[in-house]
Amino acid sequence: MRRNVGKATDTIRARRAARVAEVPDWEALRDAGAAIKARAMASLPEQLERLEAAVTRAGGQVHWARDADECNAIVGAIAGEHGAREVIKVKSLATDEIGLNDALAAQGVEAIETDLAELINQLGHDTSSHILVPAIHRNRAEIKLLFEHTIARGQDLGWEITAIAEAARRHLREKFLSVPVATSGANFAVAETGTIGVVESEGNGRMCLTLPRVLITVMGIEKVLPEWRDLEVFLQLLPRSATGERMNPYTSLWTGVRAGDGPQEFHLVLLDNGRTDVLADEVGRQALHCIRCSACLNSCPVYSRVGGHAYESVYPGPIGAILTPQLRGLEHAPTLPWASSLCGACYEVCPVKIDIPSVLLHLRARVVREYKSRRSPEALAMEAVGRVFGSQRRYEQAQKLARLGRGPIVTAALPGWSAMRGLPEVPEQTFREWWRSRPPRAAGGGAAQ
Amino acid sequence: MSGGREAVLARVRAALGPAAEVPPVPRAYREAGALGARSDSAPADLFCERVADYRATVSRVSAEELPGALRAACEQREAQRVAVPAQAPPWTVDGVELVRDDPPLSPRQLDELDGVLSGCALAIAETGTIVLDGVGACGRRALTLVPDYHLCVVRSVDIVPSVPDCVAALAQVAAEGRPITFISGPSATVDIELVRVEGVHGPRTLDVFVVDS
Numbered sequence: 001m002r003r004n005v006g007k008a009t010d011t012i013r014a015r016r017a018a019r020v021a022e023v024p025d026w027e028a029l030r031d032a033g034a035a036i037k038a039r040a041m042a043s044l045p046e047q048l049e050r051l052e053a054a055v056t057r058a059g060g061q062v063h064w065a066r067d068a069d070e071c072n073a074i075v076g077a078i079a080g081e082h083g084a085r086e087v088i089k090v091k092s093l094a095t096d097e098i099g100l101n102d103a104l105a106a107q108g109v110e111a112i113e114t115d116l117a118e119l120i121n122q123l124g125h126d127t128s129s130h131i132l133v134p135a136i137h138r139n140r141a142e143i144k145l146l147f148e149h150t151i152a153r154g155q156d157l158g159w160e161i162t163a164i165a166e167a168a169r170r171h172l173r174e175k176f177l178s179v180p181v182a183t184s185g186a187n188f189a190v191a192e193t194g195t196i197g198v199v200e201s202e203g204n205g206r207m208c209l210t211l212p213r214v215l216i217t218v219m220g221i222e223k224v225l226p227e228w229r230d231l232e233v234f235l236q237l238l239p240r241s242a243t244g245e246r247m248n249p250y251t252s253l254w255t256g257v258r259a260g261d262g263p264q265e266f267h268l269v270l271l272d273n274g275r276t277d278v279l280a281d282e283v284g285r286q287a288l289h290c291i292r293c294s295a296c297l298n299s300c301p302v303y304s305r306v307g308g309h310a311y312e313s314v315y316p317g318p319i320g321a322i323l324t325p326q327l328r329g330l331e332h333a334p335t336l337p338w339a340s341s342l343c344g345a346c347y348e349v350c351p352v353k354i355d356i357p358s359v360l361l362h363l364r365a366r367v368v369r370e371y372k373s374r375r376s377p378e379a380l381a382m383e384a385v386g387r388v389f390g391s392q393r394r395y396e397q398a399q400k401l402a403r404l405g406r407g408p409i410v411t412a413a414l415p416g417w418s419a420m421r422g423l424p425e426v427p428e429q430t431f432r433e434w435w436r437s438r439p440p441r442a443a444g445g446g447a448a449q
Numbered sequence: 450m451s452g453g454r455e456a457v458l459a460r461v462r463a464a465l466g467p468a469a470e471v472p473p474v475p476r477a478y479r480e481a482g483a484l485g486a487r488s489d490s491a492p493a494d495l496f497c498e499r500v501a502d503y504r505a506t507v508s509r510v511s512a513e514e515l516p517g518a519l520r521a522a523c524e525q526r527e528a529q530r531v532a533v534p535a536q537a538p539p540w541t542v543d544g545v546e547l548v549r550d551d552p553p554l555s556p557r558q559l560d561e562l563d564g565v566l567s568g569c570a571l572a573i574a575e576t577g578t579i580v581l582d583g584v585g586a587c588g589r590r591a592l593t594l595v596p597d598y599h600l601c602v603v604r605s606v607d608i609v610p611s612v613p614d615c616v617a618a619l620a621q622v623a624a625e626g627r628p629i630t631f632i633s634g635p636s637a638t639v640d641i642e643l644v645r646v647e648g649v650h651g652p653r654t655l656d657v658f659v660v661d662s
Contacts, residue, residue, distance in 0.1 A: 004642075011643045028477040035474040042471040044461050058626045064453035066460075116649060117640035133640055140641050161646045165638060169649055176650070177556045193623040203594065203636040203651020210590045211556055221457065228623050232616035233478070235631075239576075243639060246499065247576035250651060251631035252590075258628055260553065261589035272457045280464035 001137045001307055005129070008136045009297070009304040015244030016295060016349070023240065032233045034353040037289035040226055041279060047191040047224045048270060054194025058256020060266040067273050072103035074269050075183060075216050079109050082214055084181040088172075090198060090205045091115035092185025093131065093292060094218045094271055096314040097327075100183065111183070112175055114204035116168050123150045129308030129316065131294040132242055137307055140164065172204065182208035182263070186219040187291070188234060189268070192227050195255045196268065199238060199248050209252050215263035220271050222279075222288040234291060237351035241293035274327035283362040287323045289352045296346035296356060302339060311336065318346035322359040330367055337363035399430045481617035484575075484610035492574035493605040493659055499577025503634025504647055505655040515660055516541055519566065519600060522656045526598055528563035534588025540566060540602075550592050559591060564598030565652075570622070572608045573615045579603060579657065580615060581630045582622045590628055599652040601632075605661045 020026050040047055052062045065071035079087055087104065089095065089111050101111040101122075113122045117135035121128060124146050128134035135143070143164055144157050151171040157163045184205065188197040196217055198205050209215060225231065231253075239248045257266050279285045297303045297317030308316035313324040313333070321340055325333040337360050346356040388398045403426050429437075485491070493509070500507045510518045519542045523531065533540060535551035548554065548562060559565075568586025569579045579601055581587040586602070593599055609615050619629060636651030647653055 008643050025478040028475070031475050032478055035472055038472050039474055042465065042469045044465065045458050048458065048461070064457045066453055066456050070453060114650070115640070116638050120640070133643065135640060136643070143641055161641045161644050162648070164641060165646050165649050172650065173560070177560060190623070194626075195623050195629075201636070202638045202640075202649035204649065206590070206594050206630065207650050210594055221461070228620055229613075229616060230474075232481070232613040235616070236478075236612050245633070246502075247573075247578050247631065247633035249503075249632065249634050249637050253623070253629040253631075255623060255626040255628070258583065258626065261583055261628060262591075270457065272460060276457070276460035276464045279461065285464075 002305060004137050004139050005307045006304050008130075008133065009299075012133075012244055013298045016241060016298070017244075019240040019244045019246060023236065029233055029236055030351055030353050033237050033291075033351055034289065036225060036230045036233060037352050038286075040224055041222065041285060041288055043226065044221065044224070044279070047226055048221060050191035050226075051189055051194060051224050052270075054191065055196075055256055055266075055268050056194075058194050060194070060256040060268055063267060063269045065269055065271045065273070068098035069103075071098050071218060071269055071271050071273065072100055074267075075100060075218065076104060076107050076109070078214065078216055078267055079104065079181050080107065082181055084109055084179075084214075086110045086112055086175070086179050087181045087183055087216075088112050088114050088175055088179045088208050088212065089118075089182070090184035090200070090208045091118050091134070092183070092218060093314050094185045094220050095183060096128065098218070098271070098273060100218070112172075112179070114172055114175070114208060115200075116165065116202060116204075119151075119168055119172070120146065123147070127309065128314060130297060131292050131316070131319075134308075137309070172207075176204075176207040176211055180212050181214045181216070182212040183216045183218065184208055186217050186223050186268075187238070188231060189219055189224050190226075190228050190231065191224050193255060195228070195253050197231070197251060197253045199242075199251050201243070201249045203250060206250055206252055209254065210262050212263055214265045214267075216267045216269065218269045218271055220273075221275055238291055238293055241291075241295040241349070241351040274329075277329070278323070278326040281326065281362075284322065284326050284359055286354050287319065287326060287359060289354055290319050290323065291352060293351055295349040295351065296354075299345040299349045300340075301343060301345070302341060306339075311339065318356045318360075319354070322354075322356055322363060325363055325367075330363065330370060334367045334371060337367060396430070396432065399432075402426045403428070479611060479613065481611075481613040484614070492608045492610050493661070495574040495610075496572055496577060496603070496608045497659055499574065500634070500657050501577075503577055503637075503655075505577075505634050505657055507657040507659065509659045509661065512660055512662065515602065515658060516543070518658055520544060522600060522658075523564070526564065526654060526656075528598055530562050531598075531600070532559060532562050532565040532588075532592055532596060534567055534586055534592060536585045537566070537588070538568070538586055542566070550588055553589070554592070556591060556595055559595035562596050564600060564654075565593050565596040566600045566602070567593050568602045568604075569607065571615055571618055572603045573610075573612055574608050575611050577633055578615070579632045580619070581632065582619070583627045583629070590630060593630070593632075594651060597652055598654045598656075599632075599635075600656045600658065602658045602660060605659055608659075 120135040152167040570582035571580040
């Protein structure tokens, strides 16, 4: 896993740097991007109402969801009205966040992921480890074997990635041509015109947004952009920051319903699910400016070593470390603001200049201020460690004890901690013991060298 | 779901507080028009270079050379039946049956064709992007999506230098509610080991013909 993730982040980081370097006004674009998002957030009620009016005018239907359950119920009800047994899905972090697939499954509707990496994770009963390339923790050998046991049973796909992609194409083509309901997320929604945008590479997005009769788009309320012309900024910032391309292969922009072209019924679900809590924090609210490019993941020395699963959220990496605790409530992810070395690389690459290190420090302060008095397991553990380290005698006894607990005992005793982290082996001999057992040497032998 | 609507809006207002300051947007980047006029030939050169970077095939031809170039491409790709938009110009390609999308072809009929021939509304030089806007020679969206091979004719006068030029030119299209598709190279994925592989669900082959006028 560490090798797969490390290689991926190195590659994509270099590609991004080259594509950013060829844009002479990159810093001006970042400034504009940051300001457009700040403006959209500061006038959010107005922008959401404008968006609703424009989408409705263009023949779409707008729904509002306070939380995950309400959102899932809305999507489930629409799928139910159309008697859908299956829905096809464009990769969407918002729908991952609310657990839409499981909610639909509970009412007998199968959600079929159509993005290659999401399909890999769905077939492997796995979760995403990266915002942009969610199966990057797996290499081609693992994926080849997975496909040969699932969608390409009995076939030998060989080692070429094209053959693996071809298997996905064959498997999903029939679904695209026949399934009547699709769900998607949104990269942008323009309040002025009611236009929704989805940015992708494979064409599965275009398929889902074009061929089914009914389209349901789930969008976090922070995705709204006030003006049409704001797109000129984000259509430059996003592809270069994300995949390191001048432009991603496909961008779809649609406005409500168009007679004779694409879905004839369009639903837009505006999702809160904790976003207004983030907005209420004057320092932390800039996390809502995120356009999900993943440049901060790729530049992060912590992410590239621990991978995405360690963050236990659909939003991993530095942005996840500030977004997840705010969305879920600090009490549900109180340690994430510490999952950073504060090196600042994430801020340098962020296309909308989210000051992640400052927000991390702010959230650390909030955790300490709001939850310090609680007797958390971690606080108790730290107190115990403090006592042990405070006396030489207790420290040496503890080392002897630790040696007894080598190996599986430690792993078993700390299941929550050790599920995604390896623990170092406790050595046979402590440094102090080795020092005492050393044969005596001639005086002054070591110090002068 | 009106309860949800009022509740979400009330939460947003409460979160922002009574006097949220709405900051201005500095637009010190290269805005529309900053990179020179459209009649310039430089954008076409850059466009061709950038399209080729995506591993699409690009040929630069005169209006007279276009039919021959289309025929040669179809021969090479072994495309015998090719869809064209309902409102397409009177293109002819010797030896190839052009199937007009009128009445509209079903997705399954499109899936059985060897390719699609379309024009475009605009193209962006800096990013090598083709822009379709759902009418005329662009056709509706399914047409240029389902067949595995896309031949796209780009008039050099329709190539704009930058992304802001393109977004400005599309303002009216968006206001009218027409769907817009940006295409930059053939369908691709980097999902496995970050190796860019051409072709997953969209057309796996893209041939672009830039016609100088």
